[in-house]
Amino acid sequence: MVLSLRKKALKKSLFVFHLSTGSCNNCDIEILDCLTPRFDIERFGITLAGSVKHADVLLVTGIGTLKNIERVKKLYQQMPKPGFVVAIGSCACTGGMFRDGYTMAGPLDKIIPVDVYIPGCPPKPEAMIAGIVKLLNSIK
Amino acid sequence: MAIIKIFGIVAGSFFIFGLIGIMSGWFDRKLTARIQWRVGPPWWQNFADFIKLTGKETVIPEGANQFLFLAAPVAGIVATVVTGAILISGSFFYPLKWDLIIIIYLLMIPSISIVIAGASSGNVLASVGAGRELKLFLSYELPFILALLVPVVKFGTTEVAEIVKLQHIYRINLGYLSGFIAFFVGIIAFMGKIGYVPFDVSEAETELAAGTIVEYSGLSLALFKLMKWILLSVGISFFVIYFMGGFSNPVVGILKYILVLILIVLIKNTNPRLRIDQILKFSWGWLTMFGLFAIVLAALGC
Numbered sequence A: 001m002v003l004s005l006r007k008k009a010l011k012k013s014l015f016v017f018h019l020s021t022g023s024c025n026n027c028d029i030e031i032l033d034c035l036t037p038r039f040d041i042e043r044f045g046i047t048l049a050g051s052v053k054h055a056d057v058l059l060v061t062g063i064g065t066l067k068n069i070e071r072v073k074k075l076y077q078q079m080p081k082p083g084f085v086v087a088i089g090s091c092a093c094t095g096g097m098f099r100d101g102y103t104m105a106g107p108l109d110k111i112i113p114v115d116v117y118i119p120g121c122p123p124k125p126e127a128m129i130a131g132i133v134k135l136l137n138s139i140k
Numbered sequence B: 001m002a003i004i005k006i007f008g009i010v011a012g013s014f015f016i017f018g019l020i021g022i023m024s025g026w027f028d029r030k031l032t033a034r035i036q037w038r039v040g041p042p043w044w045q046n047f048a049d050f051i052k053l054t055g056k057e058t059v060i061p062e063g064a065n066q067f068l069f070l071a072a073p074v075a076g077i078v079a080t081v082v083t084g085a086i087l088i089s090g091s092f093f094y095p096l097k098w099d100l101i102i103i104i105y106l107l108m109i110p111s112i113s114i115v116i117a118g119a120s121s122g123n124v125l126a127s128v129g130a131g132r133e134l135k136l137f138l139s140y141e142l143p144f145i146l147a148l149l150v151p152v153v154k155f156g157t158t159e160v161a162e163i164v165k166l167q168h169i170y171r172i173n174l175g176y177l178s179g180f181i182a183f184f185v186g187i188i189a190f191m192g193k194i195g196y197v198p199f200d201v202s203e204a205e206t207e208l209a210a211g212t213i214v215e216y217s218g219l220s221l222a223l224f225k226l227m228k229w230i231l232l233s234v235g236i237s238f239f240v241i242y243f244m245g246g247f248s249n250p251v252v253g254i255l256k257y258i259l260v261l262i263l264i265v266l267i268k269n270t271n272p273r274l275r276i277d278q279i280l281k282f283s284w285g286w287l288t289m290f291g292l293f294a295i296v297l298a299a300l301g302c
Helices: A002-012 A028-032 A069-078 A091-093 A125-138 B002-037 B045-054 B064-093 B097-118 B123-157 B160-169 B176-193 B219-241 B251-270 B277-301
Strands: A013-019 A055-062 A083-087 A116-118
Touching: A002 B045, A002 B123, A013 A028, A013 A069, A028 A055, A028 A116, A028 A125, A055 A069, A083 A091, A083 A125, A083 B097, A091 A116, A116 A125, A116 B045, B002 B064, B002 B219, B002 B251, B045 B219, B064 B097, B064 B123, B064 B160, B064 B219, B097 B123, B097 B160, B097 B176, B097 B219, B123 B176, B123 B219, B123 B277, B160 B219, B176 B219, B219 B251
Parallel strands: A013 A055, A055 A083, A083 A116
Antiparallel strands: none
C-alpha cells in the first residue's frame, strides 16, 4: 500500500532538472515557457529543481557533444532513482541537422537510456506537456 | 505520568504543526501563483511532494561528513517541534517562567542546522551557501531579539502565557505603537529565519543551484522541507500568540494566523532578492534602529 501511495505521489509531483548539452537554447526557452501563466505546469505539481539531486526527471536538450558526454553520464548517475530521462528537441532525439557534425557524440540514447522522446525544432510547450503525460502513463 | 504527558505534547506538536505547516506551505504556493496570474497547485501538492521524497534514493556525496550530513535536518526538526511543544504546554499545561528565552534559543537551531548541512555536504556551492546563511543569521538575529524584547519591557515578564493574559487584560501588543513597530521588525527578521525571498541568499536557486541543500536528496530533503514548513507554522503561531493575543477564540485565532501568513507571502512576492551586504546594512541599520526605538517607546509606556 505504501509503495502504491509513493508511486501515486511520484506521478503527482515531478521535479524537473534541465540540462543543455550543446543546444542552440531554443528548446531551453520553450521549456521555460511551460512555467509561464499560459501553460503553468505547476498545476500538475511539476517544478524546476535547482539541483539534480532533487530531481525526478532529467530534461536533456542538444546533441550531446564530445565535451559533454562525461557530464551527462555523471548527472544521470547522480540523479536519485527512480528517475527518468526525457530527450527534448530533434537534436536530442536523432541529432537533427548536426548528425554529421565533428563534435557529435551520438544522439542522447547512445549515451544514457531515454524514456520519452519529444521531437520538434523546438517542440511546442503543448508537445512537451503531452510527452510528460506519456511519461506519467508509463510509470507502473 | 508526567513523562507520558510530555511525550504526548511533543508528538501532538509534531502532528499539529506539521499539518498546519504543510497546508501553510501550500497556501504560500497557491497565493504566489495567483499573484503571478497562474492557477497554482492543488491543496494536496505538498503532501504528494513529501511522500514522493520519502520514497526516493538518498545519495550521500563522497566528500561529506556522513553523520553531520544526516543529523542536521533531524536536529532542525527536533528544535522546531520542541518550540511548538513549549508553545502548546505554556498555554495549556505547564507554564514556564522563562519560556521566551528558551524559544529564542530553540528558534536559532534551525538556522544553525542549515549552516551545518551546507558545511558538511562537501560541495562548493553548499559551502558558499553555508557562509551566506551564517552572515544572514548574524544580521537578523539582533533585530529579532530586540522585537521580542518589547513586550518584555512593557509587561515586565518573560513568561509567554503571562504576556497573553496581560494582553487580554489591557490591549493586544499590536494595539500599542511600540508593539506595532516591533511586530513588523519581528516579521521581517523572521522572514530571514525561514529564508523567504528578500533574504533567500543562502538558497538562491538561480545563483547557487539550491545553496545549502544542494546535495540533499530523498528522505533527508523531505526532512528539510518538513523543517521549513514546521518552522513557518510555529513562527507564525508564536507571532499570533505573542503580539496579537493568541488563539483564545479559535476562529479569530485562525483568521489572525492567515492574516500574518498573507502578510509574509505578500512581502515575499513583492521584493527582489537582496545581496548579503545589503541585508546586513538593512538589518543592522533600519531594523535595529526601529527595534531600539520600539523598546524606548515601550519603556515610556506607548
